[in-house]
Amino acid sequence: MEHIKNAKQEAYDCLIQRDVSKWSLLFDNGCRYSIMTTNASECFNGVLKCARGLPIQGLVMSIYYNLVSLFMRCSTEVEKWKMAAESDLVPRIMGMLQRTEREARRCPEPITINRGEFEVVDSACKTHKVEVLTPEKCACTCNKQQLHHLPFVHVISVAGHRRWNHNAFVSQYYTLNSYKVIYSGLFHVVPPNDVWPNFNEGAGIIPLLAPAFRRRAGRPRTTRFRNTMDEAQSSSNKRCGHCKRNGHNRETCSYNLASSR
Known part of the structure; x- marks a missing residue:
């Protein structure tokens, strides 16, 4: 926090005014089980990447069938683990x-x-x-x-x-029984669209309208913006002769203007 305060006082004040348990792993009383990233949602986004360009109905059906496949696969796995009876833990x-x-x-x-x-x-x-x-x-x-x-x-x-x-x-949430309960939800066959209810404002069924904004010119971006968390840590012991930093040499140094020319 002192490093943040020295870098930018406004960022320090903003964090201090917030509930510490909402953004600090140390003070969350273990509610997050040490998970502070969105890797789970990112993995599911990767599964649905091929369906992002579909119409809304196709996108919803793709999400539905991917969830069905996930639940069926995990339910089968936990049954195999319980049959092996090696342990009560995953x-x-x-x-x-x-x-x-x-x-x-x-x-x-x-x-x-x-x-x-x-x-x-x-x-x-x-x-x-x-x-x-x-x-x-x-x-x-x-x-x-x-x-x-x-x-x-x-x-x-x-x-x-x-x-x-x-x-x-060990927490009970790491047991096979908890794993089984997580994926015990049931899915049912989606009825054909000819039996779907029609527009009825009184029942809360409203028509799906087009968005109110216009798409920008050019091809839409299909990949997310990469940041410093996506960069792999360099395991090289090379030391640059120009900037004296590790991980690269003089030829690939971004601070060496002569090499860029």
Whole structure:
């Protein structure tokens, strides 16, 4: 916040006046489960990209059948997972927990401060406090447990030390039953348009009119504007001899006017 304040006072004042829990992951009390992006909607937009140029009726039907396909596919997957009976958790969460378990084994044995408080030193030699509030709920000073609702290295280390099942600290929304409930909605066959209700202003069925604005000249843009979040981080160790920055050389340097000529 101090960096924002030094860069632009108006932006700092605007953020301070807003509810911090609406834009800060740290103060949202874990309601977002660490998700702060619109990647889910962007993925669905990619699925519907081929249908954006269709008329409205075709666009609606494309969205409908894509949703039907998604729900059917996910419902089939969860039934296969339940038949395998490997765990009550979805496979992605199980994979994350297994990786975290291997990392927790490299930590020293936790120190019991009292019955519900423990001191854990991780592999980076950083000390964290793990507080067990209830048998199914705990908190850690790294805040990962509160943000992700998943046991990470420090909590799993304490659970292994006390012979507890660390799966008890996993949120219920990561279970197969919750996954099944999410995609349990039913769809029905859309009736033919000859039985659709006609225009009736009293019943709230109004005609769909053309937009009140005119399209601009030229071909419409079909791809979204890319920003700095779309740029891949450079893994190159090259150092430019002109601007002394990493990731490129003198020939491709945007600050070298001689190379651009």
